[in-house]
Amino acid sequence: MERQNFHRELENLRLTLYKMAALTRQSFEKATQAYLDRDDDLAQVVIDGDREVNRIELEIDRQSLRLLALEQPMARDLRMIVGIMRISNDLERIADQSVNIAERTIFLCQHPPLEPVAAMGHLIDISKKMFNMAISSMREMDAKEAKKIPPLDDYADEYNMQVLKSLIEVMAASSPGFEKRVLKMRRSIQTIIISRCLERIADLSTNIGEHVAFIAEGVNIKHQQKL
Amino acid sequence: MASNVKFAVKKVDFYYGNFKALDQIDMEIAQRQATALIGPSGCGKSTFLRCLNRMNDLIPGTRVEGEILLDGQNIYDSDIDVVNLRRRVGMVFQKPNPFPKTIFENVAYGLRVNGFKNKAALRESVEKSLLKAALWDEVKDRLNNSALGLSGGQQQRLCIARALAVEPDVLLMDEPASALDPIATQKIEDLIHELKNNYTIVIVTHNMQQAARVSDITAFFYMGRVVETGETEALFTRPGLKQTEDYITGRFG
Ligand SMILES: Nc1ncnc2c1ncn2[C@@H]1O[C@H](COP(=O)(O)OP(=O)(O)O)[C@@H](O)[C@H]1O
Numbered sequence: 131m132e133r134q135n136f137h138r139e140l141e142n143l144r145l146t147l148y149k150m151a152a153l154t155r156q157s158f159e160k161a162t163q164a165y166l167d168r169d170d171d172l173a174q175v176v177i178d179g180d181r182e183v184n185r186i187e188l189e190i191d192r193q194s195l196r197l198l199a200l201e202q203p204m205a206r207d208l209r210m211i212v213g214i215m216r217i218s219n220d221l222e223r224i225a226d227q228s229v230n231i232a233e234r235t236i237f238l239c240q241h242p243p244l245e246p247v248a249a250m251g252h253l254i255d256i257s258k259k260m261f262n263m264a265i266s267s268m269r270e271m272d273a274k275e276a277k278k279i280p281p282l283d284d285y286a287d288e289y290n291m292q293v294l295k296s297l298i299e300v301m302a303a304s305s306p307g308f309e310k311r312v313l314k315m316r317r318s319i320q321t322i323i324i325s326r327c328l329e330r331i332a333d334l335s336t337n338i339g340e341h342v343a344f345i346a347e348g349v350n351i352k353h354q355q356k357l
Numbered sequence: 358m359a360s361n362v363k364f365a366v367k368k369v370d371f372y373y374g375n376f377k378a379l380d381q382i383d384m385e386i387a388q389r390q391a392t393a394l395i396g397p398s399g400c401g402k403s404t405f406l407r408c409l410n411r412m413n414d415l416i417p418g419t420r421v422e423g424e425i426l427l428d429g430q431n432i433y434d435s436d437i438d439v440v441n442l443r444r445r446v447g448m449v450f451q452k453p454n455p456f457p458k459t460i461f462e463n464v465a466y467g468l469r470v471n472g473f474k475n476k477a478a479l480r481e482s483v484e485k486s487l488l489k490a491a492l493w494d495e496v497k498d499r500l501n502n503s504a505l506g507l508s509g510g511q512q513q514r515l516c517i518a519r520a521l522a523v524e525p526d527v528l529l530m531d532e533p534a535s536a537l538d539p540i541a542t543q544k545i546e547d548l549i550h551e552l553k554n555n556y557t558i559v560i561v562t563h564n565m566q567q568a569a570r571v572s573d574i575t576a577f578f579y580m581g582r583v584v585e586t587g588e589t590e591a592l593f594t595r596p597g598l599k600q601t602e603d604y605i606t607g608r609f610g
């Protein structure tokens with residue numbers, strides 16, 4: 131029994147997911163760009179764009195549940211739908227983290243910059259790299275590519291720790307005037323939150339890689355020994 | 358594994374005249390589990406099922422090669438009592454086929470054929486079989502009515518009761534629900550779940566969701582061969598072969 135109509139709908143679901151991934155990528159790119167360029171207009175664009183990502187997530191949920199209920203998919207098709215629901219959930223959280231970065235950025239833009247922290251640049255690079263690998267492995271449903279993502283997560287954790295350490299030092303260093311010290315702490319804490327958001331995005335990209343491996347091969351690579 | 362094997366099928370070929378309908382079937386069928394046979398129409402599922410109790414012997418011009426061991430004994434050995442074999446390996450067909458007799462007589466039939474005479478024991482055995490087939494409550498007040506007055510779903514459960522009455526080990530079912538409405542189908546599926554605690558069940562179904570629901574093991578047949586056999590859950594979530602995947606996801610057939 132061929133199921134052409136079902137497979138057409140499944141293809142549409144995939145296309146909706148790609149659209150969500152593209153929007154999430156834009157949010158993430160713009161959020162980091164806004165942080166690096168101290169561009170609060172761009173940060174506002176990220177915040178305003180989040181509604182569309184949320185809308186698409188609901189759309190994916192609706193389409194997926196309908197296909198599960200009406201079509202009783204099997205094997206790869208079943209894994210595809212379950213995997214798409216999981217991936218869209220993680221994309222939505224990545225978009226939320228991007229909004230969080232944008233909100234901190236708007237605060238930081240209102241004050242003079244802190245001295246630059248080298249690890250922050252590395253953290254942005256590695257989290258972007260992991261996210262982009264997640265998205266490209268998803269497009270091709272390429273388990274081999276997807277399995278390269280989890281080992282990178284250790285680097286993201288490490289850079290996040292380094293940012294934290296550096297900023298604790300910044301905060302601990304004495305500076306003249308109570309007001310000034312408070313403001314420096316507030317800027318440092320906001321930056322630490324951004325760092326934490328990036329580290330979460332790296333985690334969520336790892337999750338997406340795991341979902342891709344699940345769809346492609348039916349194996350759960352979650353909670354396996356780190357490579 | 359060995360003690361858990363009910364049927365060991367070894368290199369079985371089957372011919373209708375010159376036409377080879379089964380080609381080198383190798384398979385083990387586990388005891389007290391439901392094994393589903395799936396595959397496109399004409400791939401040999403029914404032919405294979407009929408090999409398991411030598412029903413094909415009744416079709417002229419057919420020939421079997423290879424071995425089918427039931428509890429370790431080859432059922433195609435010349436000294437096998439085929440009547441006893443068919444008692445041990447009962448069969449239920451696609452269309453319910455009750456005799457134009459009473460409900461009671463339908464179930465008692467096999468017992469009478471096997472020389473059962475004691476009336477009280479006969480009655481007890483009929484009741485037990487109807488209970489096992491989940492039909493007793495619906496018919497206990499009209500055992501002497503004609504079986505032909507039952508609904509299709511009831512008739513099918515009556516046929517299952519008839520098969521169970523002679524105390525088989527194995528039940529072969531060839532699309533047992535395909536002529537039934539959804540509610541009657543549901544009852545048959547529930548019954549299969551119940552029966553597999555005590556019987557080895559082999560079921561042919563063209564309904565893949567049904568195979569997924571009722572069976573523990575699924576075998577995918579294609580053009581007279583077994584392409585893939587596996588635990589049902591694994592086969593329907595991550596089949597090992599692309600051909601199986603393509604079939605169960607509806608990409609061909
Ligand atoms: N009595 C028969 N005589 C000749 N060929 C048969 C007979 N029964 C089945 N066949 C052929 O054997 C093949 C397998 O049939 P069958 O076992 O009924 O397949 P399935 O049950 O999978 O639909 C088909 O090609 C069918 O045409």
Ligand SMILES: [Mg+2]
Pocket residue numbers: 402403404561
């Ligand atoms: Mg058939």
